[in-house]
Amino acid sequence: MTHEIVDSVLQFLKNESTSDIAFNDQALRLFNYQYKHNLPFQMYCRQKGKTPRMVKTWKDIPAVPINAFKDLTLSCEDPEKAEDIFMTSGTTKGVRGKHFHPTLQVYDNSMLINFNARFMNGYESIRTGILFPTEAEMSNSSLSHYLALAFKHYGTSESRYFVNNEGLQVEQLLAELREVEELGEPYALLGATFSFVHLFEELQTRGKSFNLPKGSRILDTGGFKNKSKELELGAFYTQLSTLLGVEKSNCINMYGMTELSTQFYDSGNEVVPSLKSGPHWIRTRVVNPLTGGEVAKGERGVLVHCDLANFNSVTTILTEDLGIEKEAGFLLLGRVQGAEAKGCSIAVDEFIRAAKGSSL
Amino acid sequence: MMEIAGYLPAIEGEEFAFKTLTFEAKDEKLAVQVPVLTKEQMDKITERIKIASANVLKSLTITEIVQVIDRVIEQLLDRTNPYRQKAEQLLPIITGYDEELVRLGLTAYLKTFRKQNLQRFLVEDFGNPLLIDDFQPRSKRGYSKAIGPNLIVQIWAGNVPALPLWSLISSLLVKSGSIGKVPSAEPLFAGWFAKMIVDVEPKLADCMAVVWWKGGDEEKERHLFQQADVVLAYGGNESLDSIKSRVPITTRFLPFGHKISFGIVSKMSLDSRKSWKTIHHAAYDVIRYDQQGCYSPHVFYVQKGGNVSPREFARLLAHELEGFEKRYPRRALSVEEGASMAEWRQSEELSMYINREKEVLGEVSGAWTVVYADKEGELVPSCLNRVIKVTEINELTEVIPYIDTHRAYLQTVGIASTPNELFALSDLLGKAGVTRITGLGSMTSPEAGWHHDGRCNLLDLVNMVDIEHSAEEYAESLASYVD
Numbered sequence: 143m144t145h146e147i148v149d150s151v152l153q154f155l156k157n158e159s160t161s162d163i164a165f166n167d168q169a170l171r172l173f174n175y176q177y178k179h180n181l182p183f184q185m186y187c188r189q190k191g192k193t194p195r196m197v198k199t200w201k202d203i204p205a206v207p208i209n210a211f212k213d214l215t216l217s218c219e220d221p222e223k224a225e226d227i228f229m230t231s232g233t234t235k236g237v238r239g240k241h242f243h244p245t246l247q248v249y250d251n252s253m254l255i256n257f258n259a260r261f262m263n264g265y266e267s268i269r270t271g272i273l274f275p276t277e278a279e280m281s282n283s284s285l286s287h288y289l290a291l292a293f294k295h296y297g298t299s300e301s302r303y304f305v306n307n308e309g310l311q312v313e314q315l316l317a318e319l320r321e322v323e324e325l326g327e328p329y330a331l332l333g334a335t336f337s338f339v340h341l342f343e344e345l346q347t348r349g350k351s352f353n354l355p356k357g358s359r360i361l362d363t364g365g366f367k368n369k370s371k372e373l374e375l376g377a378f379y380t381q382l383s384t385l386l387g388v389e390k391s392n393c394i395n396m397y398g399m400t401e402l403s404t405q406f407y408d409s410g411n412e413v414v415p416s417l418k419s420g421p422h423w424i425r426t427r428v429v430n431p432l433t434g435g436e437v438a439k440g441e442r443g444v445l446v447h448c449d450l451a452n453f454n455s456v457t458t459i460l461t462e463d464l465g466i467e468k469e470a471g472f473l474l475l476g477r478v479q480g481a482e483a484k485g486c487s488i489a490v491d492e493f494i495r496a497a498k499g500s501s502l
Numbered sequence: 503m504m505e506i507a508g509y510l511p512a513i514e515g516e517e518f519a520f521k522t523l524t525f526e527a528k529d530e531k532l533a534v535q536v537p538v539l540t541k542e543q544m545d546k547i548t549e550r551i552k553i554a555s556a557n558v559l560k561s562l563t564i565t566e567i568v569q570v571i572d573r574v575i576e577q578l579l580d581r582t583n584p585y586r587q588k589a590e591q592l593l594p595i596i597t598g599y600d601e602e603l604v605r606l607g608l609t610a611y612l613k614t615f616r617k618q619n620l621q622r623f624l625v626e627d628f629g630n631p632l633l634i635d636d637f638q639p640r641s642k643r644g645y646s647k648a649i650g651p652n653l654i655v656q657i658w659a660g661n662v663p664a665l666p667l668w669s670l671i672s673s674l675l676v677k678s679g680s681i682g683k684v685p686s687a688e689p690l691f692a693g694w695f696a697k698m699i700v701d702v703e704p705k706l707a708d709c710m711a712v713v714w715w716k717g718g719d720e721e722k723e724r725h726l727f728q729q730a731d732v733v734l735a736y737g738g739n740e741s742l743d744s745i746k747s748r749v750p751i752t753t754r755f756l757p758f759g760h761k762i763s764f765g766i767v768s769k770m771s772l773d774s775r776k777s778w779k780t781i782h783h784a785a786y787d788v789i790r791y792d793q794q795g796c797y798s799p800h801v802f803y804v805q806k807g808g809n810v811s812p813r814e815f816a817r818l819l820a821h822e823l824e825g826f827e828k829r830y831p832r833r834a835l836s837v838e839e840g841a842s843m844a845e846w847r848q849s850e851e852l853s854m855y856i857n858r859e860k861e862v863l864g865e866v867s868g869a870w871t872v873v874y875a876d877k878e879g880e881l882v883p884s885c886l887n888r889v890i891k892v893t894e895i896n897e898l899t900e901v902i903p904y905i906d907t908h909r910a911y912l913q914t915v916g917i918a919s920t921p922n923e924l925f926a927l928s929d930l931l932g933k934a935g936v937t938r939i940t941g942l943g944s945m946t947s948p949e950a951g952w953h954h955d956g957r958c959n960l961l962d963l964v965n966m967v968d969i970e971h972s973a974e975e976y977a978e979s980l981a982s983y984v985d
Binding site: 182214443460462464 | 835837840842843844845848849855
């Protein structure tokens with residue numbers, strides 16, 4: 143069965159002229175497959191009253207909260223036999239979410255097709271610098287795998303990594319930037335958002351800036367995640383463009399999640415928040431988190447993604463990200479901040495911290 | 503609609519700036535302007551309040567002060583009074599709470615500040631209320647007098663409408679001037695109250711100010727706290743910690759931080775005749791102010807062996823909450839609040855796969871949720887907004903180990919039990935850190951003069967001045983009439 147499913151997904155990814163009907167058919171096909179083979183998911187669906195009989199369109203497929211990837215084993219195949227397991231970095235309660243991939247074929251295809259269309263801007267390859275650890279150093283990170291794919295498939299032979307166990311290799315990176323600046327060939331710098339913030343700090347301390355050659359592109363992803371000073375989005379892209387000399391329209395943000403097999407991109411960040419969209423095999427709804435019902439167009443809500451490249455876990459996940467639906471995609475407004483109690487009633491997070499003895 | 507909040511003593515030649523806060527609920531919009539003072543203006547006001555506190559407030563007798571407050575409360579209890587009408591109209595818009603719940607809540611709350619209750623409040627803390635007026639003889643010989651501060655800076659929270667009244671009235675009762683910072687979530691009531699006090703007794707015009715500044719404005723707070731005798735603040739522990747860092751060591755700091763409350767239901771209250779009342783009371787404690795108060799319950803511990811089992815209790819409680827939802831609907835939630843509630847509910851639902859005895863009861867819109875979690879006794883906060891956990895216990899005392907580790911956070915326990923059970927259990931609860939034990943159904947309306955978080959509201963504000971016996975004796979020896 144797996145081969146058939148994998149083949150059908152790969153076929154779907156390749157097929158550019160897909161219709162609503164084709165998306166729906168493929169989604170229902172995957173839903174039936176997952177309902178049958180992924181038992182925790184089946185239990186979840188039953189509890190929601192969403193059996194294959196009740197699910198008529200992709201919108202009826204129950205959205206699984208991302209936290210379920212921490213609590214349950216969501217896999218149609220024996221998880222022991224997975225080719226790779228991507229794990230989330232967030233460790234609420236010390237548990238990391240796990241996403242099992244029996245084969246990486248689908249993930250890799252999804253990434254490569256989409257990256258080519260949204261980031262490469264017509265180049266076949268581009269000299270690339272990566273500001274993130276390699277796969278060997280972060281073996282369960284979907285982002286390090288993602289960046290490794292970009293490095294291997296779209297980077298020229300001069301491409302290299304600038305992060306290792308000791309952190310950002312500032313001297314080497316600055317030397318590299320100076321070199322490409324002189325050579326005048328387009329350059330791509332890819333990495334986690336917080337790595338760029340560290341780079342900014344270094345450049346500002348040294349009073350340095352670069353003017354990377356025309357055609358250079360930057361890709362950041364992941365947001366700040368408390369790992370560095372929080373920057374306002376607009377300020378972040380202004381700094382990218384002034385310190386590295388890359389126009390904001392060539393600064394692309396990738397929005398992805400360990401729980402998905404497909405990424406979203408924007409078309410530059412002249413205006414923030416930018417409009418994000420994905421390829422034809424992923425669709426997004428904006429819902430009221432409590433009822434699961436779609437909010438009116440233009441209103442804020444929580445994002446639900448239906449990713450047909452998620453053939454082995456669940457296609458449809460309920461995120462903790464806020465967004466607004468637009469004609470050609472959605473605006474990503476960041477993570478839903480835990481609503482703080484307005485007064486003296488205690489908030490859950492604080493209580494848990496206190497119970498662990500790590501409170502103030 | 504537009505409303506100007508706050509209260510300021512008149513200062514000649516001063517124009518004050520205002521910041522506009524906007525509220526939207528029940529399909530109505532309200533803009534509220536809150537006064538924001540410059541450092542110089544704040545200094546002028548502080549000076550004026552300190553002088554008025556020393557000269558005016560401290561010259562009034564406690565009886566006179568009680569009468570002024572009682573007069574204002576009487577007006578506020580009169581539903582034809584314009585301030586009361588404004589409160590009933592505007593508070594539902596800014597807090598989002600149901601209109602009827604706000605109205606009932608206000609009446610119940612205001613009643614606790616009538617004259618007789620204020621007298622009780624004073625006796626509770628001072629024994630002899632005249633202690634605040636004059637030196638009073640002590641049984642150990644000598645005399646004492648309670649001296650209120652000249653200035654109390656108060657930082658209020660906005661989770662429950664009209665909450666600032668507790669500390670504003672307390673400061674008046676100890677003859678202290680006040681500068682209060684209203685919360686952005688409910689900036690109106692404190693200012694109205696101050697205006698009404700001044701309407702009743704114009705002499706008090708310079709004794710109070712109700713203002714606003716952005717929370718955590720370090721410079722402003724540091725400067726103001728320098729001039730205060732007492733800083734009193736409500737809020738989350740993190741913000742209190744940050745406030746504390748700006749309070750000088752010589753200034754008394756009274757923080758009212760995060761607390762958690764819960765209920766205990768004895769099987770004796772669960773026979774066929776009594777259970778409906780017990781369940782109704784439990785549900786009422788959950789719906790009042792949508793659990794935003796420190797006294798609101800998060801968990802009900804229900805004893806096994808009654809006619810109604812703990813599982814049935816949970817189901818009946820769900821039914822009751824649904825009934826309340828029809829009569830007093832929960833306020834609309836923001837996307838953030840909705841998301842954190844959804845997350846809480848989902849994680850409870852997911853844990854049902856591990857604990858098959860568990861039940862998650864609630865309807866699609868999430869207006870309320872009851873989780874029946876049989877043996878998960880650990881006291882854990884719910885995500886609020888009418889979300890409650892019911893867990894079973896064999897013996898009432900079983901609760902103690904569940905709460906023991908959270909000593910610093912415990913506050914109210916609502917109990918439905920027999921008198922014998924009540925007193926036996928109260929002793930253990932008190933030792934575990936609980937500071938208030940009340941009947942189920944009364945969790946959200948503390949009595950006048952309650953020991954908020956176990957403290958004496960008035961006594962904590964004052965300094966006692968003792969005239970020791972030796973001074974008196976010495977003076978006697980120097981009196982003009984000495985033979």
